[in-house]
Amino acid sequence: MQALYAQLLVGLINGSFYALLSLGLAVIFGMLNIINFAHGALYMMGAFVAYFLLNLGGINYWWALIIAPVVVGIFGMILERTMLQWLAGLDHLYGLLLTFGIALIVQGVFQNYFGSSGLPYSIPDQLKGGVNLGFMFLPVYRGWVVVFSLVVCLATWFLIEKTQLGAYLRAATENPTLVRAFGINVPRMITLTYGLGVGLAALAGVLSAPINQVRPLMGADLIIVVFAVVVIGGMGSIMGSIITGFALGVIEGLTKYFYPEASNTVVFVLMVVVLLVKPTGLTGRAA
């Protein structure tokens, strides 16, 4: 039973990353009509920024949680201003191709300097150790990742669904021309939205650094799984992305326990099943 709970916890942690990343993808897609293939590379950059902060500047994990998303978010906003904005009005596929190119560049540069092996990032002192819950041993850091991710996801949901800024954002997603007519600076909102989505990816990267090590290709395979998560959940609903992300992580964890051979593929298989049974995705409308 111990092993089952341990795998469930791993599943919840992976689910946190799926949720944070698919949430960012959905927000970006809503405003920019672009599927951000660079999301995995920017997730990796988040982890690297945390690594640099600690090893070059002696800046600890807690500051990295704030600084890394901001730094990567600014990098993302520069990408949006210099490149992505020129794709407005073109076929969706060009956004995918452009961001795929960006992902290759970013991952290639990091691979050149850091190879393919992992760099260690130690767990902050305050989160070391574990708690015995009676039925299992819970490492504090892992519990922290799940709880903190959930809080960030819900905060993002609140920001978009319940605040004035979110209302502008949703309105601009529906009809940017009309929203501009009301005097709202839609291009600036688009840039900030991209920064927000990318910042969430970087945050996931920082959270993952002590668990999965810091590797140049840490986001390359992950982003493909997240694409499958997005296909399953649809990108129509913020809450849908969060729930689908966590749920698929848990299912993956259970698969690791009951049938480890299929743990790599279970999300993709589920995607096929969902497409056959309900082609529009679990929460999505017809695309």
Place this chain on the structure above:
Amino acid sequence: MSALTDDTLPMTPRAMRDEMIVFAVMAALLAIVPFTGIYPFFVMQALCFALLACAFNLLIGYGGLLSFGHAMFLGTAGYVSAHALKVWGLPPELGIVVGTAAAALLGLATGYISIKRQGIYFSMITLALSQLLYFLYLQAPFTHGEDGIQGIPQGHLLGIFDLSKPMVLYYVVLVGFLAGFLLIYRTINSPFGEVLKSIRENEPRAISLGYKTDQYKLLAFILSGTLAGFAGSLKVFVAQNASLTDVHWSMSGEIVLMTLVGGLGTIFGPVVGAFVIIAMQQYLAGFGQWVTVIQGVIFVSCVLLFRRGLVGELAHLLRRSL
């Protein structure tokens, strides 16, 4: 949705004549390669990728469907052909048939699943499906995991042509490439191809005119997958191995890159793109990971600066369709 290319007008006799002339020049140039001292292995490899890119282009350029998982056809046909040749001891012609048929079946299954969603979702689904196959092949015993299938016997095609001789193999690959190319050319200019283009331009309108667009898309997907598989089977004879790199997502990305560089929706673009990218990899092999960075830069500059690609820009300058 903006149009990818401006070839919506019906084919004029002049355009047909132009394309035939270019085709004849291309075939003649390729036919004399073994006498020029150019390393034939390089050209054979480029020809396999050119056919692969042409097959991919049939979907994206004429059907508007961006498959980000075309490596799965290359890899599947390669593995099946390699296994048939080495373990079952089939002759080369049957090895090619078995591999291509496997790709066709895969095209049927994956096409049926992926055309359930449109646009960007289609791309994500094809990518996810190819990643699924990657993991299956990583674990399946017959693929030999990380090592791949190596030392594949080349044999005698139809019992006559000795494929272990580079000269013979070159012409076999060339004939295979030209046949595949002509089949794609014929498809594009058939009534079927016209319907495909109409789906690319405006699917709801095609549906309202009574076309069962899903059937057209599925058929195009199967055809594209089959031809990509054919290229994969031919490549087995050239490279004499079948490995996981051929199924990896980065290979799918390279196929997209080749077609993008040459020109999406152009007839000769994917061929030019394949030669450019393969040559680039050959010459930059010493730069290690910088090749990935350069590929990324090419992706970005193609999308931002010249979306028509090399052949597309040329055709635009000459006001011809190529």
